[in-house]
Amino acid sequence: MKKKPVSIRNIADELKISVTTVSFVLNGKAKEKHISKELTKKVLDYAKLINYKPNQIAQSLRTGKSKILVFMVEDISNNFFAKLARIFEDIAYDKGYKVIFCSNENDDEKSNELITLFNFRQVDGFVIVPSPGIKDTIENLIKDNIPVVLLDRFFDGLDCNSVVIDNEKASFDATQHLIDNQFKNIGFVTIAPDQSQMEGRLSGYIKAIDENGLKPHTLEIPYDQVYKGKGKELVRKFFEEEKDLDAVFFATNYLTQTGLEIFKENNPSLINDLGIISFDDNDMYKIYSPTITSVSQPLNDISTKLMEIMLPLLKKKDVTETTHKVMVNAELIIRQSSLSK
Amino acid sequence: MKKKPVSIRNIADELKISVTTVSFVLNGKAKEKHISKELTKKVLDYAKLINYKPNQIAQSLRTGKSKILVFMVEDISNNFFAKLARIFEDIAYDKGYKVIFCSNENDDEKSNELITLFNFRQVDGFVIVPSPGIKDTIENLIKDNIPVVLLDRFFDGLDCNSVVIDNEKASFDATQHLIDNQFKNIGFVTIAPDQSQMEGRLSGYIKAIDENGLKPHTLEIPYDQVYKGKGKELVRKFFEEEKDLDAVFFATNYLTQTGLEIFKENNPSLINDLGIISFDDNDMYKIYSPTITSVSQPLNDISTKLMEIMLPLLKKKDVTETTHKVMVNAELIIRQSSLSK
DNA sequence: GTGAAAGCGCTAACAG
DNA sequence: CTGTTAGCGCTTTCAC
Numbered sequence: 001m002k003k004k005p006v007s008i009r010n011i012a013d014e015l016k017i018s019v020t021t022v023s024f025v026l027n028g029k030a031k032e033k034h035i036s037k038e039l040t041k042k043v044l045d046y047a048k049l050i051n052y053k054p055n056q057i058a059q060s061l062r063t064g065k066s067k068i069l070v071f072m073v074e075d076i077s078n079n080f081f082a083k084l085a086r087i088f089e090d091i092a093y094d095k096g097y098k099v100i101f102c103s104n105e106n107d108d109e110k111s112n113e114l115i116t117l118f119n120f121r122q123v124d125g126f127v128i129v130p131s132p133g134i135k136d137t138i139e140n141l142i143k144d145n146i147p148v149v150l151l152d153r154f155f156d157g158l159d160c161n162s163v164v165i166d167n168e169k170a171s172f173d174a175t176q177h178l179i180d181n182q183f184k185n186i187g188f189v190t191i192a193p194d195q196s197q198m199e200g201r202l203s204g205y206i207k208a209i210d211e212n213g214l215k216p217h218t219l220e221i222p223y224d225q226v227y228k229g230k231g232k233e234l235v236r237k238f239f240e241e242e243k244d245l246d247a248v249f250f251a252t253n254y255l256t257q258t259g260l261e262i263f264k265e266n267n268p269s270l271i272n273d274l275g276i277i278s279f280d281d282n283d284m285y286k287i288y289s290p291t292i293t294s295v296s297q298p299l300n301d302i303s304t305k306l307m308e309i310m311l312p313l314l315k316k317k318d319v320t321e322t323t324h325k326v327m328v329n330a331e332l333i334i335r336q337s338s339l340s341k
Numbered sequence: 342m343k344k345k346p347v348s349i350r351n352i353a354d355e356l357k358i359s360v361t362t363v364s365f366v367l368n369g370k371a372k373e374k375h376i377s378k379e380l381t382k383k384v385l386d387y388a389k390l391i392n393y394k395p396n397q398i399a400q401s402l403r404t405g406k407s408k409i410l411v412f413m414v415e416d417i418s419n420n421f422f423a424k425l426a427r428i429f430e431d432i433a434y435d436k437g438y439k440v441i442f443c444s445n446e447n448d449d450e451k452s453n454e455l456i457t458l459f460n461f462r463q464v465d466g467f468v469i470v471p472s473p474g475i476k477d478t479i480e481n482l483i484k485d486n487i488p489v490v491l492l493d494r495f496f497d498g499l500d501c502n503s504v505v506i507d508n509e510k511a512s513f514d515a516t517q518h519l520i521d522n523q524f525k526n527i528g529f530v531t532i533a534p535d536q537s538q539m540e541g542r543l544s545g546y547i548k549a550i551d552e553n554g555l556k557p558h559t560l561e562i563p564y565d566q567v568y569k570g571k572g573k574e575l576v577r578k579f580f581e582e583e584k585d586l587d588a589v590f591f592a593t594n595y596l597t598q599t600g601l602e603i604f605k606e607n608n609p610s611l612i613n614d615l616g617i618i619s620f621d622d623n624d625m626y627k628i629y630s631p632t633i634t635s636v637s638q639p640l641n642d643i644s645t646k647l648m649e650i651m652l653p654l655l656k657k658k659d660v661t662e663t664t665h666k667v668m669v670n671a672e673l674i675i676r677q678s679s680l681s682k
Numbered sequence: 683g684t685g686a687a688a689g690c691g692c693t694a695a696c697a698g
Numbered sequence: 699c700t701g702t703t704a705g706c707g708c709t710t711t712c713a714c
Contacts, residue, residue: 007692019691027693056692058691058692062693063692
């Protein structure tokens with residue numbers, strides 16, 4: 001049967017002192033409150049002895065803080081987000097926070113629903129990979145003085161903390177790398193750039209292409225088509241029409257997977273003949289044949305930065321004081337697929 | 342500034358009735374408590390109008406239920422667990438539960454720490470992929486009448502709910518499939534079988550080998566070596582010593598990745614010459630060259646079953662009444678890598 | 683039919 | 699230096 005956990009009251013009774021004193025000691029305010037060394041020690045020892053753990057629900061109700069953070073991404077089962085989540089989780093636990101993960105499927109309605117839900121559940125802060133149309137919701141969160149850090153993408157004209165990579169630079173460098181390896185007809189497969197990160201990736205590509213006097217070949221797949229499974233057909237058509245491509249740059253890891261799948265089905269030799277780069281790394285890329293060059297986002301850096309921004313916000317009364325917009329650099333991991341053929 | 346959320350008190354005051362009545366109505370006990378239709382409607386309408394959402398922390402403190410489930414796996418960034426988590430999350434939200442994910446790294450200490458932490462945090466239930474030495478902890482949880490469902494593996498002699506796949510059968514079938522495709526020297530790379538799922542996989546392999554009068558070739562890597570990175574060297578040595586293998590069956594997806602990595606480095610032709618099967622599927626397997634045969638666990642089934650077992654437990658006062666041990670079948674997805682060469 | 687009030691476990695202002 | 703006490707917002711018993 002469930003043994004009732006010990007409460008602060010039990011300790012006080014046992015030690016014949018008041019709950020206040022116990023509470024102060026347990027919250028490290030013994031010094032501040034001038035509680036005697038001996039008493040302090042006695043309380044601490046006894047608490048340890050009976051393995052006292054505060055009821056966090058009661059604490060939360062009282063303090064208004066839940067020690068819970070929400071980490072909302074597009075899809076937690078996506079390799080990139082899962083890896084990020086794992087690192088963030090570790091850091092958060094270290095700091096005494098628990099993390100609730102959730103997937104918004106890049107859907108505005110689902111995002112709003114989730115945010116409302118958790119907001120009423122009094123979570124302390126949000127890390128959000130925002131879907132395109134939730135700028136207002138985010139704005140309200142900030143107005144309500146709730147810590148928010150945007151991840152992977154942000155909104156133009158919204159003053160909100162964010163951690164993103166320099167997509168334009170990463171994309172430019174990757175494209176330039178292909179060009180340096182003698183590729184001349186470089187395709188770019190992306191999803192429609194109604195999100196900041198996709199915009200940056202596209203413009204980086206275009207910039208490199210332009211600077212080298214080449215001709216762009218882009219396929220922009222509407223986001224909703226990706227989930228509806230129509231994306232694959234669009235990619236297939238693209239490669240059927242663009243016969244003279246000698247290289248291709250996929251703007252996300254799932255587009256790379258789709259692309260490889262199509263090559264595999266229609267024209268396996270393309271996998272070796274085409275220059276290939278994928279945005280976002282995958283454990284399998286280094287053991288693929290050929291090994292696949294990728295733009296790798298620094299997962300550790302990103303998670304660390306997220307927490308560095310989040311923690312101070314959690315303490316502050318006014319969240320809007322200063323906003324941090326951090327941009328980190330991605331790394332181009334050069335493997336076989338992007339080398340001169 | 343943060344607008345204070347409406348409380349049940351506000352509603353009561355506004356409507357000039359007592360909080361009790363409001364609470365009854367809001368909790369659907371209007372009928373039971375013989376509260377008039379009109380009043381009921383008035384309360385409901387007003388609650389909706391001002392978009393009242395109960396403070397769940399207060400609710401939790403009062404009822405002792407937090408509406409939070411813990412989903413503890415080995416590593417949330419592992420493809421298999423991430424996919425499972427994603428599905429479980431969806432079902433849980435549907436039922437009004439939030440899910441906290443965490444990774445125990447198959448480490449007993451971390452597992453215990455996490456369980457203690459969450460237990461004191463009064464979560465309502467646990468789904469756990471247990472590390473080898475936490476049988477006692479689990480037992481205590483059950484004694485404390487806390488709902489637990491074990492996932493992926495279980496403990497002999499512990500009466501606890503669980504959802505696992507039939508590892509022995511899956512492993513037997515996979516091995517038999519290799520044998521049917523004329524492979525005679527089939528290696529089995531696994532981690533030390535101190536966990537039920539690994540035991541099943543090993544015995545299934547041995548059984549098929551025995552029944553066909555073949556000779557087993559197994560490599561059992563101590564689990565701690567895997568994380569220390571020594572695993573890779575052990576695998577490498579295995580393949581160097583076992584020169585006459587014509588096929589290999591990897592018992593987990595990360596072992597497959599390690600294996601492929603080694604082939605890639607040492608002897609790329611092996612990738613095509615060897616018969617290969619991997620336990621656990623990966624999105625990349627179907628676009629690898631050759632495409633890789635895998636034992637695929639039915640993620641949807643598993644998550645659904647987990648919730649089917651969990652939900653009733655959440656309502657009950659006595660968790661030990663009946664225990665459900667569910668075994669689901671894995672599916673062998675036959676691709677190029679396992680076909681006769 | 684409805685309301686007053688106790689109390690979940692904790693924190694902190696205030697009193698002594 | 700230490701204790702008393704008032705809530706945080708909610709559920710539920712008991713009284714009217």
